[in-house]
Amino acid sequence: MRHLNPWESKSADHLVLSFEGTFDSAAPVEDELGPFFESLEEYAGEWMPDVVSGKRVRRYSRDSVWKALRERRVERVTFLGLCRTQEPALDMSLSLSLPPLSPELSALIHIDSLPLFAGRAPCERLMEMFRAWALRYPPSHAFAHSSADNQLSGSPSFGRDDETVWRDGFDKVYELSWLNVFGSRLVETVGRERVLTTPAHLVEELPNGSVLLVLRPTPADFASEESRVAQARAHVHLRPELDFDTVLRTLRERSAALALVEPRFHPDLAPLLSRLPYEFAQSERQQKIAELNAFQPPEPEEWLPSALPSDVENPERVLSDYDDLSEGLVAVLHTKVPSIFEETPESLTDLDFYFWKESFPTRYLRDLIDSHTAPALGAYLGRTLVRRLGGTWVPRQKLEESQVRVGKRVWLPFLRARRYMQSCEALLDYSLTQFFREAERHRD
Known part of the structure; x- marks a missing residue:
C-alpha cells in the first residue's frame, strides 16, 4: 500500500505537533x-491517517492499531506509524514507554502543509484534540508549530547536551510555539498566576492543572511581524529575566531566514539545482536556494576546436571497451538511478543528483573511483553525446584524450568525468548535465 511521504514534499513548511x-x-x-x-x-479532519504501519502496513482501523502495537512491542517500548495515501501527506508516530520505564505516551506528527491551517476551523479542531489528550493523558509538555521555525529554535535540546535533555526535559519555557500545553509541574515552576495572565489568544487552565496556551488564532502567519511581537511579548512575560528586544530580534532573524526565496538557478543546471534544497532541513532550504541562485559553474573546458587523430590500432575493439565500461555503470546503478538506461540529458541529471546526494567522492576509495567509476562515467557520458547529439567517437590510447565529435568541436568526456569525481564540490562545478548542454549548444 503506497502512502505519501511529507519528507518528499516541496512544501516550504509543515505543521509539527x-x-x-x-x-x-x-x-x-x-x-x-x-x-x-x-x-x-x-x-x-483533513489530515486523518488512513494507513497504520507495524511490521505490516494496513488500512487504518482500531484493530489495525492494536495489532501494530503488539507486533512492534519489545521489552520496554512499543510504537507504530500512521500516514496517509491522499494529500495532505502525514508522518505520525506513537510510542509507549513501558515498565520498568516510566509509562509515557509520545506522539510526534508532521502534517504537510502549514497553509492547511490558515483557517480557523482546522485550528480550533486541533485545539480541541490537544485539550482532550491533555485531560486524559496528563502531559509534561506539548506543542504545535511551524516545523521549520521549530528547527531554528534549537528544539528539543535548546543548546543542552543529551544527558541534560534526558534528565530535565522541558523544565522551563525555552521557547513558545503557536500552541502550547504546559503540564502542571511546569506551570508551578513558572508560577500559575504568571502563566494564566500570559498575553495570548487563548489561555485556559485545565482541571488537572495543565494550561493550554495558544498565541494566535492560526499558525500560518507565525513569521509575520505581528505574530513575532506577540510571541516575544508572551515569552518575556513567562521568562521575565529575558530581554524583550533581544528575543524579538532573534525571532525576526528566524523569520528572515525562512522568507521565501525565488529560485533563479543557472539555466543549464536548473533541473539539478532545483532538487538540492529539499535534501536539507526545512529551516535551511531558503538559504540554500539563495546560495544556489548565486552559484555560477565554470564554463566547460573539456573540448578542442579540432580532433586529435585516433592513434589506436583497433578502433572497433576500443569502442567495444567503452561500451563495456558504460554498461558496467548501468548494471551497478540501475536500481538507484532507473533512468540510466535511457542515456538522456535527464539521466545525466539523475546521475549528478545521485552522486551529490551520496557524497560519492568522499565515501568511496579514491583508487576505486579513479580506476573504475570515473572511466565508466566518461564512457557513459560519451555514449550519451553520440546517441543524443549525433556525435562520433575518436578513440585514443590515452583515455582522457578520447573524444566525441559534435558539430565543429570535439569533447573530452573522460577528462570531464575525472574532474567531476575529484570532490563533492566538483560534482557541481563539472556536472554531467552542464557538459551535455554546452555540447548541445555547439552541435550546429
Whole structure:
C-alpha cells in the first residue's frame, strides 16, 4: 500500500505537533488508548491517517492499531506509524514507554502543509484534540508549530547536551510555539498566576492543572511581524529575566531566514539545482536556494576546436571497451538511478543528483573511483553525446584524450568525468548535465 511521504514534499513548511503525556500501563491497551484515537478521529479532519504501519502496513482501523502495537512491542517500548495515501501527506508516530520505564505516551506528527491551517476551523479542531489528550493523558509538555521555525529554535535540546535533555526535559519555557500545553509541574515552576495572565489568544487552565496556551488564532502567519511581537511579548512575560528586544530580534532573524526565496538557478543546471534544497532541513532550504541562485559553474573546458587523430590500432575493439565500461555503470546503478538506461540529458541529471546526494567522492576509495567509476562515467557520458547529439567517437590510447565529435568541436568526456569525481564540490562545478548542454549548444 503506497502512502505519501511529507519528507518528499516541496512544501516550504509543515505543521509539527508533539505530545508527551502519561498513561496507565497496567490497563488493557485498547481501553487506555481508545480515548486517544477517539479524539484523533473526531478532530483530525483533513489530515486523518488512513494507513497504520507495524511490521505490516494496513488500512487504518482500531484493530489495525492494536495489532501494530503488539507486533512492534519489545521489552520496554512499543510504537507504530500512521500516514496517509491522499494529500495532505502525514508522518505520525506513537510510542509507549513501558515498565520498568516510566509509562509515557509520545506522539510526534508532521502534517504537510502549514497553509492547511490558515483557517480557523482546522485550528480550533486541533485545539480541541490537544485539550482532550491533555485531560486524559496528563502531559509534561506539548506543542504545535511551524516545523521549520521549530528547527531554528534549537528544539528539543535548546543548546543542552543529551544527558541534560534526558534528565530535565522541558523544565522551563525555552521557547513558545503557536500552541502550547504546559503540564502542571511546569506551570508551578513558572508560577500559575504568571502563566494564566500570559498575553495570548487563548489561555485556559485545565482541571488537572495543565494550561493550554495558544498565541494566535492560526499558525500560518507565525513569521509575520505581528505574530513575532506577540510571541516575544508572551515569552518575556513567562521568562521575565529575558530581554524583550533581544528575543524579538532573534525571532525576526528566524523569520528572515525562512522568507521565501525565488529560485533563479543557472539555466543549464536548473533541473539539478532545483532538487538540492529539499535534501536539507526545512529551516535551511531558503538559504540554500539563495546560495544556489548565486552559484555560477565554470564554463566547460573539456573540448578542442579540432580532433586529435585516433592513434589506436583497433578502433572497433576500443569502442567495444567503452561500451563495456558504460554498461558496467548501468548494471551497478540501475536500481538507484532507473533512468540510466535511457542515456538522456535527464539521466545525466539523475546521475549528478545521485552522486551529490551520496557524497560519492568522499565515501568511496579514491583508487576505486579513479580506476573504475570515473572511466565508466566518461564512457557513459560519451555514449550519451553520440546517441543524443549525433556525435562520433575518436578513440585514443590515452583515455582522457578520447573524444566525441559534435558539430565543429570535439569533447573530452573522460577528462570531464575525472574532474567531476575529484570532490563533492566538483560534482557541481563539472556536472554531467552542464557538459551535455554546452555540447548541445555547439552541435550546429
